[in-house]
Amino acid sequence: MFVTPAYAQAAGGGAGAIAQFIPLILIFVIMYFLILRPQQKRVKEHRNMVEALKRGDQVITQGGLIGKVTDVKDDELTVEIAQGVKVRVVRATIAQVVNKTAPVAANS
Incomplete structure (x- = not known):
């Protein structure tokens, strides 16, 4: 076989x-x-x-604008990028907080 x-x-x-x-x-x-x-x-x-963003914080947006937060709403911020020039920015587009403002102490 x-x-x-x-x-x-x-x-x-x-x-x-x-x-x-x-x-x-x-x-x-x-x-x-x-x-x-x-x-x-x-x-x-x-x-x-x-x-944690609040009024007075200095921020940098993802577009590269540097400014100070002047108004905080639910999903939008108003950022002053120059004296008298304010832009509305979506809150999620903030890339970095440069200077945080110190919390105001309550007068007692």
């Missing part, structure tokens, strides 16, 4: 399949700690900074 029967190799349990997914899981964990988590932290810090 010239032809020998071919036998399929027996599949070796579930350990081989789990071992194939370990690198994929490790890549996801590394991406979470190097990319996603720091980005979530920056978003939270920006949200807190924008919520």
